[in-house]
Amino acid sequence: LHQFDPQDVNYNMPSVLQVSGPLDVKRVEDVFCQLIARHATLRTRFELIDSEPMQWIEDTVPFAVEYTKVQAAGTTADTDQDTTTDTYTRVNIEAQQLVSRFVRPFDLQAAPLLRVGLVDLGVQEVEQEAQHLLMLDMHHIVSDGVSLEVLTDEFVRLYDGEELAPLRIQYKDYAVWQQSEAHQEWMQRQEAYWLNTFQGELPVLDLSTDFARPAVQSTAGDTIEFALGREVSERLKELAAQTGATLYMVLLAAYTTLLHKYTGQEDIVVGTPIAGRPHAELESLVGVFINTLAMRNYPSSDKSFLD
Structure with missing residues (x-):
């Protein structure tokens, strides 16, 4: 599908988290480097070898958080209410534009197939504390919805200084298990069941x-x-x-x-x-x-x- 249209972003998996309060940008980057080292999937790239898609897992990959700062709404006591509202609206519009531009095509031959962006909104009048947008984007070829939850949960825990237990297996181990003889036998039984379920003319709603x-x-x-x-x-x-x-x-x-x-x-x-x-x-x-x-x-x- 990627070869049909390399500029397609339908299989990007973006998410945006709003973070209130102080945030250490360097620490955010360090934590994501830890996550990339922890999960081999985040160091995986894909190539065609003799027309067969192959996955390659790199030992290390280049990574940096894309950091952007926008001017925050005024916070001084004599700021006119209308001016504050207008500035707040402008900041939101600019933030939305940054989020839209953040989602762009991935090169499947270059790991990591993950990018992270951080938008510093400054201290805003409404919340009265520092606001950031933490933007994540992963390609679906290495991730799914549960993976996004795993990544978010582990990011929060690592940022808080918690130590995570090492992973006993990686995704490649799951792939090898899928090709095992025992799993293939199970798959044959599954195939027979589903072919029987969907025999005959199939309905279209x-x-x-x-x-x-x-x-x-x-x-x-x-x-x-x-x-x-x-x-x-x-x-x-x-x-x-x-x-x-x-x-x-x-x-x-x-x-x-x-x-x-x-x-x-x-x-x-x-x-x-x-x-x-x-x-x-x-x-x-x-x-x-x-x-x-x-x-x-x-x-x-x-x-x-x-x-």
């Missing part, structure tokens, strides 16, 4: 939308967040407990039912991300374990919701 489904899908979109009230949340948990199901299973059933109500279709495939970390020792590794599981459900009209 036919939602009534404003426009026809495009031949080439776009990644343009948005995220909508909402919260359930406490009463609804408790009732859902009760339903899960009464039926011996997890809350996830209840919500998946509700989602499948909703799609059935919209379309009238009784054969629906829902893709769901899975962490893909079946062993406890994998939970603290940075790497690509995530996968998408396609679940084929049959919400036929003669079934009750409990069914």
Whole structure:
């Protein structure tokens, strides 16, 4: 995919953390150097050798935090309120522009496939203390969502002076295990199961939308967040407990039912991300374990919701 369009950033994994209070820039850089030394994945690059993609793990890699300072809002007692608000807005706009420019293509042949940026917003009138934006960007080829959580957690602990227990295994050990004879036998059983599950004609969801489904899908979109009230949340948990199901299973059933109500279709495939970390020792590794599981459900009209 990278070869199709080396300038594509769809597989970048950026995140921005706001840090309030004093921050030691040199210490931030030192901690990330420790993390790069700790996780072989962060020293991994990729090359084609005889048309085969190969991963190379470097002993050391060049790294530096990209540091930028923007002028903070005024904090003096006689600062006009409107001026302070305007300055605060300007700082936010400039910070957003810096974040946007921070996300750019990676060269997969050059490690680390991680970059870190720090935006110093100064002492702002609203918070009355130093503010920083800590920007992270990793390529998906070496990372997933859980990895981002691992990296963030370990950064905070190392910055606080905590010593982390050494990692017993690295991602390359997981890759070798995946190729083992025992795992291959297990994979053959998995393959047989899934081929059986998806035999026959596969359904395509036919939602009534404003426009026809495009031949080439776009990644343009948005995220909508909402919260359930406490009463609804408790009732859902009760339903899960009464039926011996997890809350996830209840919500998946509700989602499948909703799609059935919209379309009238009784054969629906829902893709769901899975962490893909079946062993406890994998939970603290940075790497690509995530996968998408396609679940084929049959919400036929003669079934009750409990069914």
